[in-house]
Amino acid sequence: MARPYPVPNATIPFWRTELHELDSHRSTAELPEKQDIVIIGAGFAGAALAHYLLKDNPSKPSITILEAREACSGATGRNGGQLRPDLFVGVAERMQARGLETANQVAQFEAANAEAVAALIESEGVACDLRAVTTADAFDDPGDAARMRKLWDTMTAALDCPSLRAVSFHGEPADAERVSGVRGAKVAFTYPAHLLWPYKLVMHLLEGAVRRGVNLQTHTLVHEVSETPDVEGYWEVATSRGAVRGRKVLFATNAYTAGLLPEYDDAIYAARGTVARVVPSSTSSSLSSTSTSSRQTPPQPTLGSCGMPDSYYGARGDADGSLIVGGGGSSYARDRGQWYRNFDDATLIEPAVPYFSGWAGRTLVGWEDGEGGQEKAGRVERVWTGIRGYSADSVPHVGPVPSKPGLYVCAGFHGHGMPNVLLCARGLAAMVRDGDGCAFADTGIPACYETGAARLRKIAEGKAAKAAARARADIYLKY
Ligand SMILES: Cc1cc2nc3c(=O)[nH]c(=O)nc-3n(C[C@H](O)[C@H](O)[C@H](O)COP(=O)(O)OP(=O)(O)OC[C@H]3O[C@@H](n4cnc5c(N)ncnc54)[C@H](O)[C@@H]3O)c2cc1C
Numbered sequence: 001m002a003r004p005y006p007v008p009n010a011t012i013p014f015w016r017t018e019l020h021e022l023d024s025h026r027s028t029a030e031l032p033e034k035q036d037i038v039i040i041g042a043g044f045a046g047a048a049l050a051h052y053l054l055k056d057n058p059s060k061p062s063i064t065i066l067e068a069r070e071a072c073s074g075a076t077g078r079n080g081g082q083l084r085p086d087l088f089v090g091v092a093e094r095m096q097a098r099g100l101e102t103a104n105q106v107a108q109f110e111a112a113n114a115e116a117v118a119a120l121i122e123s124e125g126v127a128c129d130l131r132a133v134t135t136a137d138a139f140d141d142p143g144d145a146a147r148m149r150k151l152w153d154t155m156t157a158a159l160d161c162p163s164l165r166a167v168s169f170h171g172e173p174a175d176a177e178r179v180s181g182v183r184g185a186k187v188a189f190t191y192p193a194h195l196l197w198p199y200k201l202v203m204h205l206l207e208g209a210v211r212r213g214v215n216l217q218t219h220t221l222v223h224e225v226s227e228t229p230d231v232e233g234y235w236e237v238a239t240s241r242g243a244v245r246g247r248k249v250l251f252a253t254n255a256y257t258a259g260l261l262p263e264y265d266d267a268i269y270a271a272r273g274t275v276a277r278v279v280p281s282s283t284s285s286s287l288s289s290t291s292t293s294s295r296q297t298p299p300q301p302t303l304g305s306c307g308m309p310d311s312y313y314g315a316r317g318d319a320d321g322s323l324i325v326g327g328g329g330s331s332y333a334r335d336r337g338q339w340y341r342n343f344d345d346a347t348l349i350e351p352a353v354p355y356f357s358g359w360a361g362r363t364l365v366g367w368e369d370g371e372g373g374q375e376k377a378g379r380v381e382r383v384w385t386g387i388r389g390y391s392a393d394s395v396p397h398v399g400p401v402p403s404k405p406g407l408y409v410c411a412g413f414h415g416h417g418m419p420n421v422l423l424c425a426r427g428l429a430a431m432v433r434d435g436d437g438c439a440f441a442d443t444g445i446p447a448c449y450e451t452g453a454a455r456l457r458k459i460a461e462g463k464a465a466k467a468a469a470r471a472r473a474d475i476y477l478k479y
Contacts, residue, residue: 004259004270005221006068010345011384013078014277014324016070020203023070027215031244035215036061037432038237038246040222040260043076044198044421045410046252047205052429054212061433063214064244065206066237068221068256072202075254075417078345078386080275080326081314082135082305083117084193085110085419087163089137092151097394098448100159105446106395107163110419112444117422118194121201124208128200129319133304135193138180144309145186152189167191181302181365193305195314195324198418217241225249225260225407235406248432250408251401252425254389255343257411261401266460267451268397268412271390272342274349275326276356278313278378280367301364311359323378328355345385356380388415392459397451398424399431399440408432409451424449 037053039046042065054060067073087107094103121130139145152169155161168190170176176188210216217239226236234245251257258265280299300321305314311327332338332351339349360367360378367377391397391412401407410428413420427443440450 003223004256004341004343005223006074006256007344007346008069010069010073010078011348012382013275013384013386014322014382015079015081015197015199016073016077018200020071020199020207022203022206022210022216023072024218025071025210025216026218026220027210028217031217031220031239031242032062032064032215034234034245035064035247037063037248037250038235038244039063039065039250039252040225040237041065041074041252041254041256042067042071042202042206042216042218043074043252043254044072044202044417045254045413045425046250047072047202047209048422048425049250049252049410049429049432050209050214051205052426053433054209054214055429057433060213063209064246065209065214065216066220066222066239066244067216067218069219071206071216071218072199074256075386075388075413076202077199078275078384079198079418080312081195081198081324082193082312083114083196083418084135084305084307085114085163086416087111087191088152088167088189089148091161091163092148092155094394095155095159095161100161102446102448104161104163106448107161109423109444109446111163111166113421113423114194114419116426117196117201117418120422121196124204126201126204128197128204129195129316131195131304131317131319133193133195133315134190135305135307136180136182136188136190136303137307138176138182138185138188139309140182140184140186141309142186148187148189177365179302180306182306182308183363183365183368190303195305195316196418222260228404229406233406246406248406248408250410250428250432252410254411254413254417255387257389257397257409261407261409263402263456264397264409264411266463267392267456268389269392270341270343271388271415272339272345272349272385273326273388273415274328274352274356274383274385275324276359276383277381278323278325278356278360279381280321280323280360280378299366301367308363311363322381323360325356325359328352328359331355343387345387348383348385353383356383388413390414392463393455395446396420396424396449397455398428398445398449399451401451402453402456
């Protein structure tokens with residue numbers, strides 16, 4: 001199989017339609033010969049690592065960021081723009097898989113992350129369309145709804161789940177549909193969240209890092225990192241433009257991590273996904289029933305954002321009235337080659353494209369009868385793909401790479417990086433800065449995010465056991 005590297009000529013997401021002057025920046029014509037720290041990847045994780053490595057640091061290390069394509073051209077530049085801590089559904093799932101304490105730890109970390117991102121944007125005045133919204137998880141399938149109701153009842157009656165204090169349950173179908181604005185919703189859970197323009201946030205962080213002396217090198221693919229450090233203690237990072245040596249090397253490479261660290265091949269794998277931008281027509285019924293003026297403005301959904309089993313949206317509101325809609329996995333899930341370990345964000349997931357046309361009419365109350373029927377209730381302005389770094393055990397890998405002192409990883413955000421990356425990067429930066437002075441346990445990052453040999457071994461063993469079971473089932477079916 002080809003090594004998992006970013007591919008050229010990626011599809012163009014809405015977020016990359018207003019490019020920053022550093023988008024294809026190279027601070028120097030040649031790569032530096034050696035650096036204190038080399039960061040691979042200029043997405044949210046790479047930019048946030050650089051930010052915290054330099055923040056309030058009187059002894060600034062030399063840092064180079066190497067990025068295969070343009071800055072912020074990976075998952076962060078092509079996601080759904082949702083900064084949405086998972087305060088109930090994820091807690092319930094994690095509680096069943098890992099126990100209550102871990103589920104609570106992760107939920108509170110995500111909530112703290114979301115607050116930290118919003119606070120950073122506000123304190124630094126980052127113009128990235130930050131919007132505080134009420135979000136919902138809405139379920140229209142009666143079986144799903146019954147399961148969610150039962151979980152809610154159990155968790156609120158008998159368990160201590162602090163994150164649930166921010167969640168409201170709407171358990172009557174009429175109420176769930178009215179509150180969420182999702183057609184046919186049987187139950188809904190609402191809670192606070194944010195939307196933002198992720199590219200603009202990352203470029204702000206990169207601009208600050210470059211201003212403080214970081215050497216940013218875009219269009220520089222790393223194809224190998226040495227297996228061991230050299231006699232001086234530097235790791236050699238081989239790129240498409242020559243080598244640079246780093247005393248410490250940080251892998252902010254998310255879905256592509258195993259391309260450079262094969263020991264992560266089972267642990268972090270690519271999952272291609274689709275996002276679309278839907279522009280409302282000014283003729284859907286929600287508008288015609290409420291408009292008093294002859295000049296029509298676009299309709300807006302009931303909530304700022306919402307997640308459903310097969311899709312989610314974020315409404316850009318006053319920014320431009322459009323909806324950023326992600327999902328559509330049901331249209332291609334069985335065709336694993338379309339998404340599983342697929343790194344090709346230069347092409348669309350073809351079966352997913354028709355899913356978005358008519359999505360608004362099918363999904364949102366009041367959007368069903370735009371002129372020309374459902375297809376016209378929301379016009380699909382663009383569709384793009386992006387590569388998520390799924391984690392085999394569903395949580396990120398943060399910390400020192402096992403058996404390779406000086407290498408660190410911050411990756412595998414499982415399609416849910418916006419309420420996770422910032423504080424993971426802050427914690428890892430503290431470890432990198434302070435060396436033995438800062439242990440993982442001191443960083444505030446949930447213990448289950450810590451990468452390590454035992455965790456990688458467990459994942460590999462789980463995968464091998466599954467493969468063996470599948471082979472046994474095949475033999476049984478054959479004979
Ligand atoms: C379609 C889609 C929708 C999503 N929606 C949401 C959402 O709404 N909310 C949410 O919280 N999360 C969402 N996510 C997930 C979120 O975008 C990620 O978790 C987050 O952006 C991860 O940030 P990162 O910096 O780790 O990865 P990335 O942004 O992917 O950055 C990694 C960078 O490393 C570079 N790189 C990799 N390998 C190499 C190499 N060998 N040499 C040089 N450079 C290299 C890549 O080019 C890339 O720029 C979505 C993701 C996708 C793909």
